[in-house]
Amino acid sequence: MTSETETVPDALRSWSVSWAEYAPVDVTPPELRPDSLAREVPDWAEGAALPTDVADWQQRQDSALVPYALDERGWPLHPHGRTGRTGRNLGRWAENSAADPIVAAGRGQHRRVLLITRGDIGVEAIPGGMLDPGETVLAALVRECREETGIDLAGHQPVILSREIVDDWRNSDHAWVASASALYQLPEQVTALAADDAIDANWWPFTSLTRLDAAITAAGRTLYAAHRPLLRRALSYLDQH
Structure with a gap:
């Protein structure tokens, strides 16, 4: 199992550092991709195909165990910075x-x-x-x-x-x-x-x-x-x- 930041140099991990060439790997499994979610949502996952489909960001941020921010698109950002992976392989977006x-x-x-x-x-x-x-x-x-x-x-x-x-x-x-x-x-x-x-x-x-x-x-x-x-x-x- 790969550490979450193994593919990201320490100097480029922070979201405040510009990295135009950053190309994270999409880790979204087939059952969580938009076309699959549109047909049937797994019982362990939310039905939001993208973060922009989530309606309760303020509530989620207020109740988070670890504070996090949203980017200009309204997408949540990992609190520790870039991971080298994008998409979602968990039940919910963000925490x-x-x-x-x-x-x-x-x-x-x-x-x-x-x-x-x-x-x-x-x-x-x-x-x-x-x-x-x-x-x-x-x-x-x-x-x-x-x-x-x-x-x-x-x-x-x-x-x-x-x-x-x-x-x-x-x-x-x-x-x-x-x-x-x-x-x-x-x-x-x-x-x-x-x-x-x-x-x-x-x-x-x-x-x-x-x-x-x-x-x-x-x-x-x-x-x-x-x-x-x-x-x-x-x-x-x-x-x-």
Whole structure:
């Protein structure tokens, strides 16, 4: 999976820098192209073929986890600048808000973290997902964990760690993923059963990112790169508290 800015030189990433030759690759899949949307909108995507078809930009910008601007055409611009990709490979134009519950259990050398194996790309990841329309971050955190692992976090008070852009493989100049990550601390492990978008759910060693990487690699699996900063931030918080 390619990093969202791998093909864009650092000096040309900012939207304020002129780049007449910029030719991003269109990553829009067939089901989200205008002719397909006109026939039938997938249940996971909005029906706006172009950003100019979106009617509630002010509301979207006001509720965004990470602020962003619109260009002179009325198209949203990725907050971090050019990505080398255009179009939309996500459910919505601009920010696709996600909730990522980082669930840790136990303490010290016995501490573990709950990860799922994603069904779409087959890597170990935090059991999160997109917010439903009108859903709060806290509600989404609980729902996503319950749907993908069977573990109910209702009644547990999380620590909100960040609200940030995730380096998701589907991101483009005009559609991207922003996540609110939260840490849940359980006294001990509870049974996890994979469901929904997850094909497996397991507890992994969580005393350091190095140890987590080693355990996942030893099992013949791969840690989702986009979630590494979120897990690193959770470890930093746990080590300080």
